[in-house]
Amino acid sequence: MPRSRGVATRSLTFTYPGSHPHWTYETIPLPIPKNLILIQVTASTLSSCDIAILNTQMLWAKPGEKGLGRDFAGVVTYVGSNNEIKWRVGEEVCGIYYHPYGAGTLASHLLLDPNRDGVFRKPEILPTFEAAAFPLSFSLAYQCLKNVKLTPSSTVCVFGGTTSIGLFAIQLAKKHFKVERVVATCSAGESDTLARYMGADDVVDYTRVEERDLIDAVLATAGETMHFDIVVDTVGTTPIIMERLKDLTPPKTGWYVTTVGDKDHPEGASFLSSSSFGKTLVGAIRGPRYKVEGVASNLDTLKLGMELYEEGLLKIVVDSVISWDKYQEALDKLQTGGAHGKIVIKVDEF
Secondary structure (H helix, E strand, O other): OOOOEEEEEEEEEOOOOOOOOEEEEEEEOOOOOOOOOOEEEEEEOOOHHHHHHHHHHHHHHOOEEEEEEEEEEEEEEEEOHOOOOOOOOOOOEEOOOOOOOOOOEEOOEEEEOOOOOOEOOOOOOOOOOHHHHHHHHHHHHHHHHHOOOOOOOOOOEOOOOOOHHHHHHHHHHHHOOOEEEEEEEEEHHHHHHHHHHOOOOOOEEEOOOOEEEEEEEHHOOOOOOOOOOOEEEEEOOOOOOOOOOHHOOOOOOEEEEEEEEEEEOOOOOOOOHHHHHHHHHHHHHHHEEEEEEEOOOHHHHHHHHHHHHOOOOOOEEEEEEEHHHHHEEEEEHHHOOOOEEEEEEOOOOO
């Protein structure tokens, strides 16, 4: 049988930390490796995770092109011989593809190993753009909250309540873990309304108080305990927060879990950065516990999300859908922190 020339692809990549993203063109040879499947991507996302990866200095150790985008929705176009029983050409799928030193999902095609990467069949009731917006943020929100054994009497605070992760954290705390008191920070107006709609019992407008007074404003909403069992941070740690950490959450049992790391540190999102490593070590010794939550492609977590969605207990908020040729608009919006929910990138056929 003659060998096909392959599948032409287009992907958004960058070369070194801080460099401007650009388009890369390659050809995937056919037939594909027997353990892999090839997906034609229809929707991807950009998130704070991509902003952090764009800037992390550790990527100097990995030469070559690195991709952007971690979530995806698409259609299976080729199936390796070892996967022909489980997967079929034409199936709609979605999931997480987290390879910060390698390819990303903002690409026309994605070659992945379904036994290692978080890919699953897209339910018919789940729209394509919501399918792309869901996997990474939901997984991170769930992983953050799982650090503590939550009960109805627990108290949860979410910094950045209308980010994509924050919205999922609020919903999970209220509707899955059945927590009675959830407090979120965000701006007034539309953000406040959205956070409360998702389940926040109280909302603190961070724009109306000085940063040093924000902690007191948040603690005033905590109820009788005057602290939170866990703080989920989706906007970034600051020196003032670290100064007041023992007020926010109990030293012996409390947790401060961030998906961003230090707000003003270029490597803040990495638990390997010197700043994050130091906070983690001190927290383990003195408390409260400090953790930079990493991404995991856990299919059980994604299946839980779909179960909650199908039961009407989970809403997926898409801030906007942007054409992949206008990716810079998405990056700019992420940098300013103005998104409510996930920014989805529509991937056109190539």
